[in-house]
Amino acid sequence: MKSKNPPGTSRRGFIRGVGITSTAVGAVVLEKTALAEPFAVAKTIGPDAAPITLKVNGKPVNIIVEPRVTLLDAMRNQIGLTGAKRVCDRGTCGACTVMIDGKVNYSCTVLAIDAQGRDIQTIEGLAPAGKLHPVSAAFVSQDGQQCGYCTPGFVMAAKGFLDRNPDPSYEQVEHGLGGNLCRCGTYVGVRKAVLEAAKEMKGSRHA
């Protein structure tokens, strides 16, 4: 990217932005377009801050970040999405869990710039405003939290797990949520919540 371009009007940023806003199909189509374009010649970005576009909860978001900024920090500090939490910041505790292209990821260990063109889903986008997703509701009814700091990560991990295992056993839940830690020790409530959510969601496909 040429540094003389003012932020937000670089060729790459512009084309990516158009790619996102002009199609609802999203990540796959966008990447294919990007690869076919001549601008895909290896260019280096940074180390100064550069404009990027992320697709978060279905909407394009334009921000300006240094390449070293993680997706988690970009969401929390610049996009205003503070549901995902920064705890270990080393891809171990799971408090920062979000879904990327439908799969659970540790957002503390993904560079924001690397998440361009991908479909990012956070706890904030799980249910319409004012409503609880069945997973969140089950965490409430089964008392699946204490201090609550790990909860958004757990809910996203549970959502990602149930998407692939709609009718799990207790043991599968145990293993499937193995990437998230709760230092209050609410694991029993969390597992019950996931099983309740599975029952609740059965038959109807929740987004």
Added chain:
Amino acid sequence: MENFAYASPATLQEALGLLSTKPGEVQPLAGGTDLISMMKEHLVTPRLIVNIKQIKELGGITSGKYGVRIGSMVTFDDLMENALLRKSLPSLVEAARGVASPQIRNMGTVGGDLCQRPRCWYFRQGYGVLAMDNNKALVPDGENRYHAILNNNGPAFFVSPSSLGPALVALGATVRVVSASGSRDIAADKFFVTPLNESMREVAIQPNELVSEIHVPIGTRNATYEVRHKTALDWPLATASVALKMNGSTVTSARVVLGHVAPTPFEATAADKVLAGKGITEEVATQAAKQALMDATPLSQNAYKVQLARVAIKRALLEAVKG
């Protein structure tokens, strides 16, 4: 994290053009599960990060006459979900399943698994891969419960962190590495090396090279068994991968490889000899496991790993011939 420039090339050629022969200057970025954490700890401070996940040539799992080709950007999750691998290479699938957590399995790649740095806590605290302080090795008299029990007479005491390595060595896989000047194939057992000084890496790859794909022969009965403290989010204490060529129920040749017990995947050739010409029974498996650990030289805190490694071998062998 120190700042860096970033590139995300679409083709292998462009990516290779950006790499540098100077160690640590340019780092390829795959799943990032090791690299990003190491950058946060200032253990690596690259000038340029080259994201290689957009490169199509580095993806995909395909089968051919020789066996299976696996692109280096294939994730652990992709390995676990692949029907072909589940049928022919269960040892690889099981090794992938053992990796940390669903999040790490969605992010981490085959190439990253092979090239990740050791988890030795002295290394992670900045004492280098040989864990030296003022010319003194820290491991022998230090906290060594997770360190090597084989090939540990120095200067390296760490254990190879690769989850797939032992399975790939047992299966006789080949690792293809590429640079701007061409490609070369390295047998999996030659890919992992024990560094003799701080300027050596634990893998036989140059700073300007990338792992592009691996080739894995099929046609063996194979299995992996992993012993861990916790059921998830934990590193193995010992693993065993076995690959058996069989004639009916008789083993014609065997390869038993241990993980997390030595600075490289450890080839237990003593076990291979026990198994050749025999059928796998609990007695034979136990005998092979015993022979495999004959040369173990545990450190002050890790003698417990000897028995865990024996158990891993026995269970992997019995699993390989099951069903």
